[in-house]
Amino acid sequence: MSSGGRTRGMNLSFAKTEKNAGEERWYILDNAASFMPALTDSTATLVFRISATLTERIFLPSLTEAMANLAPRFPYFLVELRRGFFWYYLEPMEGRAPEPVADSRYPCLNMQIRRRGRFLFRVRAYHSRIAVEFCHVLTDGAGALVYLKAIIMEYLRLRGVETPDPEGIFRPGDVPDPEESEDAFNLNFRQGIPFPEVGRKAFHFPSLPLRPGQYRVITGILPLGATIAKAKEHGSTMTEFLVSVYLAGMQDLFLALPAPVRSGMKKLVAAEVPVNLRRLFPSKTMRNFSLYVMPYLDLRLGLYDFDEIIKRVHHYMQAEIHEKNISRQIARNVGGGRNLAIRMLPLVLKGIAARWVFKRIGEDTMSGIVSNLGAVMLPEALASHVERFEFIPAPSHRCRSNPYVVSWKDRLFISFGSTAASTEVERLFFTRLTGMGIPVAIESNR
Amino acid sequence: MTICRNCGVGLEDSAKHCPLCRASVSLEPEAEAIRKTAYPEHVLDPEDFLRLSPEQRRRIFIEIYTVCTAMACVVVAAIELVLDKRIAWSLYPIASLCYLYLLVCAPVMLGRRRSALYAVLAPATLLFILALDVLDGPRAWFMPLGAPIVLLLEGVALASIELIARAKRKGVNAIAIALLGVATLCVGLELIIDARAAAAISLGWSVVVAITCVPIAGLLFWLHYRITGQASIAKIFRV
Numbered sequence: 001m002s003s004g005g006r007t008r009g010m011n012l013s014f015a016k017t018e019k020n021a022g023e024e025r026w027y028i029l030d031n032a033a034s035f036m037p038a039l040t041d042s043t044a045t046l047v048f049r050i051s052a053t054l055t056e057r058i059f060l061p062s063l064t065e066a067m068a069n070l071a072p073r074f075p076y077f078l079v080e081l082r083r084g085f086f087w088y089y090l091e092p093m094e095g096r097a098p099e100p101v102a103d104s105r106y107p108c109l110n111m112q113i114r115r116r117g118r119f120l121f122r123v124r125a126y127h128s129r130i131a132v133e134f135c136h137v138l139t140d141g142a143g144a145l146v147y148l149k150a151i152i153m154e155y156l157r158l159r160g161v162e163t164p165d166p167e168g169i170f171r172p173g174d175v176p177d178p179e180e181s182e183d184a185f186n187l188n189f190r191q192g193i194p195f196p197e198v199g200r201k202a203f204h205f206p207s208l209p210l211r212p213g214q215y216r217v218i219t220g221i222l223p224l225g226a227t228i229a230k231a232k233e234h235g236s237t238m239t240e241f242l243v244s245v246y247l248a249g250m251q252d253l254f255l256a257l258p259a260p261v262r263s264g265m266k267k268l269v270a271a272e273v274p275v276n277l278r279r280l281f282p283s284k285t286m287r288n289f290s291l292y293v294m295p296y297l298d299l300r301l302g303l304y305d306f307d308e309i310i311k312r313v314h315h316y317m318q319a320e321i322h323e324k325n326i327s328r329q330i331a332r333n334v335g336g337g338r339n340l341a342i343r344m345l346p347l348v349l350k351g352i353a354a355r356w357v358f359k360r361i362g363e364d365t366m367s368g369i370v371s372n373l374g375a376v377m378l379p380e381a382l383a384s385h386v387e388r389f390e391f392i393p394a395p396s397h398r399c400r401s402n403p404y405v406v407s408w409k410d411r412l413f414i415s416f417g418s419t420a421a422s423t424e425v426e427r428l429f430f431t432r433l434t435g436m437g438i439p440v441a442i443e444s445n446r
Numbered sequence: 447m448t449i450c451r452n453c454g455v456g457l458e459d460s461a462k463h464c465p466l467c468r469a470s471v472s473l474e475p476e477a478e479a480i481r482k483t484a485y486p487e488h489v490l491d492p493e494d495f496l497r498l499s500p501e502q503r504r505r506i507f508i509e510i511y512t513v514c515t516a517m518a519c520v521v522v523a524a525i526e527l528v529l530d531k532r533i534a535w536s537l538y539p540i541a542s543l544c545y546l547y548l549l550v551c552a553p554v555m556l557g558r559r560r561s562a563l564y565a566v567l568a569p570a571t572l573l574f575i576l577a578l579d580v581l582d583g584p585r586a587w588f589m590p591l592g593a594p595i596v597l598l599l600e601g602v603a604l605a606s607i608e609l610i611a612r613a614k615r616k617g618v619n620a621i622a623i624a625l626l627g628v629a630t631l632c633v634g635l636e637l638i639i640d641a642r643a644a645a646a647i648s649l650g651w652s653v654v655v656a657i658t659c660v661p662i663a664g665l666l667f668w669l670h671y672r673i674t675g676q677a678s679i680a681k682i683f684r685v
Contacts, residue, residue, distance in 0.1 A: 059456040060457050100465075102467040103554070105485050107485070217485070
């Protein structure tokens with residue numbers, strides 16, 4: 001067998017997350033999720049949220065029924081987290097269907113994923129809103145959105161709405177494709193390519209934290225057309241435009257600090273921008289399959305005006321979001337996971353190492369995360385029943401204020417999730433947009 | 447459709463409470479009165495509904511502790527039976543384990559009901575001492591020594607706990623009360639021992655303990671009620 005064929009065979013073997021021991025079925029975690037359980041605590045839950053607000057009040061019995069009907073369609077989500085000696089793994093919770101839970105003032109908190117008998121996701125209902133909160137151990141934004149769309153369609157069907165048979169929305173009774181539970185990182189691993197360089201440590205806006213158990217969400221609602229037009233005016237995409245606005249705000253925050261404080265700060269502002277890899281490496285996976293690029297401003301070189309920022313971000317992202325560049329990240333992450341010495345480390349030691357690695361090559365190197373889920377598409381029969389979508393980031397101790405973006409019909413929803421007492425990041429971001437003539441309506445949970 | 451006031455979701459008309467937040471729902475909702483905000487006003491942890499209640503936790507603890515104690519008793523008795531083919535010394539640890547069981551479980555079961563706790567633990571201690579005397583053979587030391595000492599100990603402990611519990615402000619006064627308790631206990635002990643062992647009652651070592659404890663207790667009371675409680679140091683030490 002050629003080395004290419006051998007690598008392909010190994011990739012296929014590593015990519016299969018569903019395992020069978022006799023009659024028992026269980027799952028291994030995907031490469032990105034492998035170390036995540038060790039990084040969670042009561043605040044940094046790694047739980048993100050996507051919600052859909054319908055035009056009519058939610059009828060709870062129908063939502064419960066929709067979830068029960070869809071449960072067999074998503075067997076890889078009906079699992080609990082267990083500890084093995086070397087790795088965490090996912091144990092199916094046979095015979096149990098998830099049920100909706102009440103919404104809370106502070107979303108994304110209080111998911112005890114390491115406790116027995118807990119699903120790693122939940123569906124929350126409030127007035128006319130259905131929200132799914134997923135722990136990143138289970139899936140990423142794209143996977144969560146597929147689940148939410150399926151819930152919306154089944155719920156509306158149960159409420160008597162004529163639902164078509166659209167592409168890309170899962171229905172109860174469909175047979176899950178084995179590819180849906182595969183670890184696409186392992187499948188697309190290329191051996192022998194260089195790893196990406198570890199980024200420099202980035203500036204983190206100093207702020208007192210909110211009290212434990214609190215998580216502030218500020219959502220800005222913008223007209224999509226005006227925002228895209230403004231982005232095009234600057235010769236960029238909308239994501240690049242919003243990343244630039246965020247970086248410009250971070251630069252302003254850095255400059256606003258007193259000189260003695262500023263001198264002790266890292267002179268680099270960087271935003272992590274997740275990339276849905278399904279666009280680069282076609283995959284049906286419902287597990288995590290996103291990595292990131294990290295546009296940055298090196299403040300040691302001086303200050304940047306907005307046009308400079310947007311030009312840098314545009315060229316950086318155009319160059320970096322490429323199969324070859326992303327393959328380097330996959331090679332680093334998957335290569336580490338396949339290393340025999342690392343595999344043989346007991347889980348406790350892996351946890352300690354994971355926290356250090358996550359801090360050094362993750363949180364330390366970015367000032368915040370700007371994620372754009374993109375435009376949500378639904379067939380017209382369903383779309384007329386949905387008022388809006390929102391996408392809320394997972395709380396983080398280090399990068400305290402992060403904007404997550406989603407667009408629906410002619411509106412753009414930018415939700416900042418924050419554990420910081422200060423609202424300066426949000427204020428600078430939205431005031432810059434209004435300063436450009438884009439009207440912003442603000443909502444918050446505080 | 448019945449509507450939950452907290453969650454704002456529609457429920458079956460027959461619903462008595464909301465399955466999400468457990469709040470009771472009215473059969474005739476005033477939908478327009480239910481205010482819709484972007485997020486709920488309440489902070490709700492879904493985990494709360496999965497957690498065991500204090501009562502459930504208490505029951506589980508009692509069950510586990512009962513099984514453990516019973517197993518320990520059986521093991522001790524079995525060891526003696528296997529080694530010596532009789533039951534004799536194992537009764538001591540079994541009696542101790544039973545007494546310990548009461549000491550641990552009574553507070554768990556009775557919680558803050560102090561008088562019920564005294565009513566269980568006071569006779570139990572007396573019975574435990576009596577059991578030890580009975581196991582020794584002919585009853586020799588329970589009536590003259592065991593019972594009076596236990597009663598004295600219980601009386602002093604009970605009085606001290608009650609006094610401390612009833613104090614409006616707890617501070618060093620609790621230490622002072624405990625010291626007075628120790629002094630009383632020592633004097634009482636010497637009296638009981640002298641009455642049994644010596645021809646005449648003569649207070650000796652207990653007085654030394656009392657002379658040490660009582661002034662310190664007095665100092666602590668003074669500190670508590672005068673210095674930190676009512677008067678400022680500037681007033682008291684005004685020249």
